[in-house]
Amino acid sequence: MINKLKITFLFGIFIMLFGANMMNAQLKQGDLVDGIAAVIGDEIVLESDINEQMNYAKQQGASNIDKCEFLENLLNNKLLVYAAKRDTLIDNRSAAIKEQANAKYQQLLSQFPDEKTMLSAYKFRNGYEMKNAIEKIDTDQYYGQAKIQRITDKADVTPNEVTDFYNLYKSQLPEIKDEVSLSQIMMYPKLTDAHKDELINKLKKIKKDIEGGETFESQARIFSEDKGTASNGGLMKNISKGQMVKPFEAAALNLQEGEISEPVESEFGYHLIQLVKKSGKIYEARHILLMATPTDEEIKTAKAKLDSIRGLILNGKMTFKDATFRFSDDKRTKFNAGVIPGADGSNKIERETVPGTISYELAGLNKGDITTAFDDMDERERKVVKIVKVEDVIPAHQIKLETDYDRVKQMALNKKRNEMIEKFVNSKLPTTFISIDGRYDSCNFKANWKRDSIKK
Numbered sequence: 001m002i003n004k005l006k007i008t009f010l011f012g013i014f015i016m017l018f019g020a021n022m023m024n025a026q027l028k029q030g031d032l033v034d035g036i037a038a039v040i041g042d043e044i045v046l047e048s049d050i051n052e053q054m055n056y057a058k059q060q061g062a063s064n065i066d067k068c069e070f071l072e073n074l075l076n077n078k079l080l081v082y083a084a085k086r087d088t089l090i091d092n093r094s095a096a097i098k099e100q101a102n103a104k105y106q107q108l109l110s111q112f113p114d115e116k117t118m119l120s121a122y123k124f125r126n127g128y129e130m131k132n133a134i135e136k137i138d139t140d141q142y143y144g145q146a147k148i149q150r151i152t153d154k155a156d157v158t159p160n161e162v163t164d165f166y167n168l169y170k171s172q173l174p175e176i177k178d179e180v181s182l183s184q185i186m187m188y189p190k191l192t193d194a195h196k197d198e199l200i201n202k203l204k205k206i207k208k209d210i211e212g213g214e215t216f217e218s219q220a221r222i223f224s225e226d227k228g229t230a231s232n233g234g235l236m237k238n239i240s241k242g243q244m245v246k247p248f249e250a251a252a253l254n255l256q257e258g259e260i261s262e263p264v265e266s267e268f269g270y271h272l273i274q275l276v277k278k279s280g281k282i283y284e285a286r287h288i289l290l291m292a293t294p295t296d297e298e299i300k301t302a303k304a305k306l307d308s309i310r311g312l313i314l315n316g317k318m319t320f321k322d323a324t325f326r327f328s329d330d331k332r333t334k335f336n337a338g339v340i341p342g343a344d345g346s347n348k349i350e351r352e353t354v355p356g357t358i359s360y361e362l363a364g365l366n367k368g369d370i371t372t373a374f375d376d377m378d379e380r381e382r383k384v385v386k387i388v389k390v391e392d393v394i395p396a397h398q399i400k401l402e403t404d405y406d407r408v409k410q411m412a413l414n415k416k417r418n419e420m421i422e423k424f425v426n427s428k429l430p431t432t433f434i435s436i437d438g439r440y441d442s443c444n445f446k447a448n449w450k451r452d453s454i455k456k
Contacts, residue, residue, distance in 0.1 A: 038075060038449075039435040041082035045074045068443035071436075075449055079425055079432060081140050084147035093142055099238055101135035103228075110227030151424050152417040157409060165412035166401045173399040173411070178351040180362070181392040183338035185309065185323055186330040186376075186384050189294035189302035199270045199290045203263040206288060207272055210260065216274050216286050225269070226289040234274075234286035241281045248273065252285045268292065268382075294383050299375050302385045306373035310387050313370065320370070320389050329384070338389070346406065348394060358388055367393050422447075 038045040053070050084090050105127065112118040115127060124130040157165075166173075191199075206219050217233030224230040241249065248271060251264040255275035264271045269292040276284040294302070309327055312318045324338035333339060342349040354362065361371040370389045378384050401408055426447055436450055443450075 037071060037437050037440065038078075039433070040075060040078045041432055043078040043082045045071065045078055049074060068440065068445065071440060071443065072445050072447070072449065075434075075436075075445075076421075076425055076447075077140065077144050079428060080147045080421075081143045082432065083424075083428060084143035084150075087147065087150065090143065090146045090150065094139070096240070097138045097142060098135055099240060099243070101131050101138055102238065104134050104138075105131050106228040106232075109231070114231070148417075148421060152420050155413060155417050155420060157412045157416060161416075162405070162409045162412050163401065165415065166408050169411075170399070170401075173408075175398050176394070176396060176404070176407075178396050179342075179348045179394040180351050180354065180390060181347045181394070182340045182349060182354075182358070182362075183320060183324065183389045183391050184330065184333060184340055184386050185306065185320075185328045185338055186333075186378070186386045187302055187306060187327065188292075188329050188382065188384055189298045191292055191294060191298060195295065195298065196265075196270075199292070200263045203270055203272045203288065203290060207260055207262075216260065216288075220286060220288045223290070224288040225291045226287065229287070234288055235276070235284070236287070237284050239283050239285065241283075248287070252283065253278070268380075291382075299383065299385060303373035303375070306385055306387050310370055310372065330378075339391070340388075344407075344410065346410075347391070358386075361388060362390065365390050367391070 035047050036044055037047045037050055050067060050070050053074070054065050054067060057065060057070075108122075109115060109118055112121065119126065119130060122130060124133070202223075206223055210216055210219055215233075217235070220230055220234030224234050226234070229236055239252075241253075243249075244252070245266045245268070247264055247266045251261045251271075252273050252275055255261060255273065257275055257277050259275060261271070261273040264273060268289060270290045272288040274286045276286060278284075306327075309318070309323050313320050313323055321337040324334060328334045328338060330338075332341075339347050340349065341347065343353065351359075355376075357374070357376045361374050365371065367390055371387050373385050373387050375383060375385050397403075399408065429448055434449060441450070
């Protein structure tokens with residue numbers, strides 16, 4: 001919960017590896033065993049990878065599924081990963097990726113009553129196998145994206161190229177759905193001194209009980225509100241310096257092995273920390289977390305403050321931008337006038353994708369309107385209060401160069417990047433070991449993948 005590494009998880013991609021045999025990772029060049037569709041260098045594409053990608057695409061509404069196309073996409077990805085691992089200008093992040101896989105595993109575990117139930121649901125035999133699968137996905141994602149970044153780093157398009165792209169493809173460009181541009185001011189409700197003292201005193205009582213004979217592990221299982229570590233006695237292994245939030249790390253590293261801290265405040269709440277062991281830049285610790293969950297009265301106070309700020313904005317005594325900079329607790333938007341980014345990185349959001357809580361508050365509002373204060377949850381499931389301003393309302397329309405230049409420019413740039421990646425892949429085919437199972441002999445690939453294919 002307090003790991004600064006972003007705990008995100010693409011379940012659709014994760015499912016692709018659910019039946020995979022991780023022993024195949026030891027495959028040598030030239031070997032082919034049942035279930036392997038292709039080998040690129042020392043990277044493999046499993047038959048199950050292709051099938052699961054196809055199934056996921058179908059679930060997302062895709063039609064005209066062509067297995068050969070899915071295989072070629074995987075071949076492209078694996079060649080990029082293979083090249084990236086041999087690129088000395090791309091950092092080796094194996095250790096960090098392993099730690100991130102462990103964190104994701106704990107995040108998933110927190111959603112189930114126990115480990116056995118989770119492993120059964122995801123069809124893994126044990127935790128080691130599941131962690132390996134997560135690590136494999138993250139490894140491929142990191143190296144693939146890093147190589148794409150290296151290949152396309154200097155890609156750019158001129159205004160003339162944007163115009164040419166639009167004129168060539170305008171009949172094929174999609175219609176833009178209803179969109180909105182939104183800005184927000186977000187605040188975490190402040191806990192009263194009495195509430196803070198209550199949490200601190202509870203942790204002091206837990207520490208006293210541990211000193212009186214209770215184990216830290218048992219108290220963490222009973223009291224800790226960190227779902228990711230409570231079931232494991234609060235234990236966190238292989239923590240790298242800089243990985244945890246600063247107050248936690250500073251307290252942990254000032255302890256002797258086995259020593260327990262006084263209550264420590266962080267952005268998540270209050271911790272009791274025990275240093276288990278420390279070796280160089282890696283350490284292990286246990287903690288008990290009592291989250292800073294605001295009461296209804298504390299939320300009400302925060303709403304009142306935000307509504308008063310809203311009043312100052314509406315009365316012209318302060319701009320929304322200035323208020324965002326002064327009062328917002330959202331680090332992502334605080335220095336950007338509160339603008340909420342869309343999925344494509346622009347300031348436009350498809351109306352149908354606006355989260356339900358915000359969508360409800362926006363009902364009946366027009367351009368320039370500001371909601372009254374309402375409570376919501378942040379990405380870490382912590383209570384927040386917000387006001388949201390409707391900066392713009394964009395009705396559904398066909399893309400036009402005059403009104404959607406930035407969007408068209410991004411499309412043209414993406415096309416150029418794709419061409420650069422395709423050129424790179426084609427340049428590597430003659431010097432890369434490639435073996436494709438004979439069952440794909442009938443595929444008409446865009447690139448010359450089948451020159452050295454091994455047939456079954």
